[in-house]
Every structure is written in structure tokens, then in C-alpha cells.
Amino acid sequence: MNPRPARSITVRPRPIMVEPGRGADPCSTCGARGNSVCDAIGDEDLERLATVAIVTDVEPGKTFIHEGDSADNFFNITSGTAKLYKLLPDGRRQITGFARAGVFLGLAVSSTYAFSAEAIDRVRFCRFPRPKLQALLEDFPAMEKRLLETASNELVAAQEQMLLLGRKTARERVASFLIAQGLLSLPCRHAHDEIALPMSRGDIADYLGLTIETVSRTFTRLKNEQLIAIPTATAVSVLDRAGLLSLAEGYESDN
């Protein structure tokens, strides 16, 4: 059941606006552009994009999207990692995803956000006021096409997560999580197959529909079975990727 007792009260962040409107436009130097919907806009129109985007930093632990609030802005993460989550009244929490650089947030069609978002490490994002983004989409239909693409991708990921939450065992969930995280950090692989885990055990638990204790126990069990190694609490290296993968996909019916 896992009802959390009195989660710490979330203070609305006072975000730091970066280079408020002057200096070189931030979009042309944005490292996240390649992965994001913004790459639908050509170099020649980047200035237009930059006039709409409000670059903002938030500190770790700060919540910058509040479920139920009026959805006045869209967000595009450019660095750092945020967790997206929904709460039940007694404090039970489900993390629906982790948003890294390039992820676009705020596609709530209704007038309010359907989830909350909290920075895990230091997060920088571009904020787009809704009417201004609407106008932008009118002028750049290619961007709308990209938005549809990313929404479709997220939908596929969400279905995969439903399979995990509804039908997989704790071991399979953790294995799936590690495989997925490993795929994400493939481009920036430092050393062998070491995976950085910026989120806490509690976050992983709330993402996988488990408790902290079960996540921890499962990690040590996978370690004892030589499938992974755990150099530090915030990193995991995969020793037997094939074994982990077949676990994640639901073979190895034995527990």
C-alpha cells in the first residue's frame, strides 16, 4: 500500500531566469536542440524561436510543474533530469517518467497539468507561454509534426510501462529499468557499461511500483548473481547484458 506519511511540503520555486533577453540567442548554441522538437526549426529562424523561449534554471528538489495547476506553459528540458509524478491523497506516489535533455513537457490538453515535475539534479529548461507556442506552431508546422512524433513515442513507452507495472515481477521491473537506462546513456558511455542513476532508490521504487526496500534487495540480489555490479549507490555497471535483457523481457520464469 505504501502510504507516505506527510511528504515534505513543496515550496514553489523561484526560478532563476538566465540571460533575460539579451546576449547571443540561446537557441543557436543549445546542446539539446538535436534531440528536441526545436530541431524542426531551421537555423535561419532560430532568432524567432529564441524570442519565445524563456531559459530558466531550477535547483534540485524544486517542483516546477504542479499537478492541477493551470497549464499556462510548455517546457523543454535542455539539461539535467526531472521526475514526473502523480500523487494520491494519502501520499502514495507514482513516477510516470524521468525527463532528460530534449524532452518536451506540458502536453496537457485539458487546461490543467496532469502531473507534477520536480528537478532531480540542477535542471535547465526553456519555458514557452502557451499562446506564444501556439503562434509558433502556426508558423512552423514541421514543429507540430515533431510534437506528434514525440507524443507517439511517449505513448509507446507508456504502454511498455503499463506492461511492467501490471504484469512483471520485481526482478523483471528492475532489470527492465536498468536496460532502459542503459540504452539512454549509450551515447555518453564512460568506460564499459556503467549506468549513472541520478535518481534515488525511492524514486526508482515509485517509478517501478515497488518499495525502496524491494528495490534495494533486488539490486543486491542481481549483484550476487553477477548480473550487475554496484560501484557506488548512484551507478550500476552491467556485467551480463544478455542475462539482464532476458530477465527484463520476461523469460527466466523462475524467481
Next chain:
Amino acid sequence: MNPRPARSITVRPRPIMVEPGRGADPCSTCGARGNSVCDAIGDEDLERLATVAIVTDVEPGKTFIHEGDSADNFFNITSGTAKLYKLLPDGRRQITGFARAGVFLGLAVSSTYAFSAEAIDRVRFCRFPRPKLQALLEDFPAMEKRLLETASNELVAAQEQMLLLGRKTARERVASFLIAQGLLSLPCRHAHDEIALPMSRGDIADYLGLTIETVSRTFTRLKNEQLIAIPTATAVSVLDRAGLLSLAEGYESDN
């Protein structure tokens, strides 16, 4: 873990094409148009739409989208109900949603379908070959906008379902399911608050991440508590909507 023993082999359906290309165009008389992405296309262009849409019927129990198959078509349900699901190799199944009239399927960005779809009752849909739909979207950007809207809506629903699967108890899941089904059948309310359940107990179980037995037991328990009545196995009427709702939303922490 609920591994299904040898699920019945699925035979590829030989669908029945309805009025293959002649007669009055089906789109102008389509009852589902108001709920679907097709209402983005004006009356004057319906003929163009009709030349692209291939109306097809499938029998109950037939699978008409196979996970992993090449995603060559898009589908728009016009009547009946289908279940969308993913399987694990040992037969464990997760139903990710039920598709009613107006639902648009096939937004798999990768080249293959991410899920399977099977008709529950008799289903009729419009099939759009991928390249033809692409061309259609070029000509009618309003339709693309509608697609983005529906994809966003489904994303919100998927997040809600993750919360259910990851953090709700069996009672809360069943209550949530009944509330959601009740909302859907609000427009066509026959008598009081009777909800038609075209899907079997097994389907409900695989949708809620439970077993058939738990679903059945929970139904009878809710009945004994006077929250619902069960006139037939395929219908439920809500006696205490407020109570059911507060259960669904996670109040009533007692089991």
C-alpha cells in the same frame, strides 16, 4: 505470476470489406465522425477522405493488429469495442486500453506496431494505408492538430493508468475502472447509472493488473457493501457514486 497456459492460437482474420468503393461515401453518414479525428475535415472534403478510408468489419475475438507486425496501416474505430494489449513470452498479458468508436489507432512511430488489437464485440473500422494518410495530413493540417490532441489525451490517460497499476489497491482499481466506464457511457445512459461491460472478467483483470478471481471477489464485495449492483454479468449499476469515486481516488484508506 499469472502465466497463461497456451493462449488459443490467433488466426489472422480475413476481414470483410464493406461496400468496396462504391455507393454513397461512408464518411458523410459516419456516426463516429463527431468523436474522431475525421471531424477535422469539412463536409466539402469528405469525398476525398472516403477515397482513402477502407471500411472493414471484424468478428468478435479476431485480432486485427499484431504487435511487432510492420505498421502499414492506421485504424479509426467506427463501432464496437476492441482491446489493445501487450504480451510477455510466457503469456502474461497487459491490456493497455479499450478502443471504442472514435479512437484512432496505429500511432506507432517505429515501423512496427507496439501492441495488438482484438475485437471484443463486432468491430467496424476505417483503415488508412500509411502513405495515403500521410498525404491526407499534408492537405489537411487541421487533422494533424486533432491527432496531436488525441495523442495528448491518451498520454494523460496512460499516466493515470500507471498510477492505478503502480499504486492502487484491488478495490481502488475496480472502483476507478467502473467510474471511468461510467463516464464513457454517460451520453447513452439507459435507465439510471447502469454501465455496460462488453469485456469479460479476464479482460478487466488484464487491464487492471489483477487476476480474474480478484476482480470477481472485488465485484461481489462492492455489491455487498451496496456501492454497486450487478444485474447481469455484463452490466453494473452504480448505487453510491460518491462512495465509489472516493474509493477510486484513494480516500478510504481502509481496505
Next chain:
DNA sequence: CGCACACTTGAACCCCCTCAACCCAAGTGG
């Protein structure tokens, strides 16, 4: 050092699953 905080480990419990029987309505065939 000592405190805080995250993570780990242990033991008992419990909700839901498993397995099995039973009910019941709808065929089906003699």
C-alpha cells in the same frame, strides 16, 4: 567527531495469487 540522510538488511505480516471446486446458462446431440 557527530549528525543527517540515504541505503541496506532482517523478520513478520498481508494482500493478492494460485489452485481447485462449484455454479449456471447456453448449446448439442441422442
Next chain:
DNA sequence: CCACTTGGGTTGAGGGGGTTCAAGTGTGCG
């Protein structure tokens, strides 16, 4: 008409995977 089958749904008893509660083990930081 009745015996038999079939398939969905219900109910019961027992077991197990993950939770709960509680204690221990780092580990960073003032």
C-alpha cells in the same frame, strides 16, 4: 426431454512475493 459438454463466472483454502516495521550500515559534511 434430458444427459452431457463447454465456457464464463463465482467461491473457498492455502501459499508466496512484496510490504511493513524496525534495526543496522555506511557516507558526506558541518
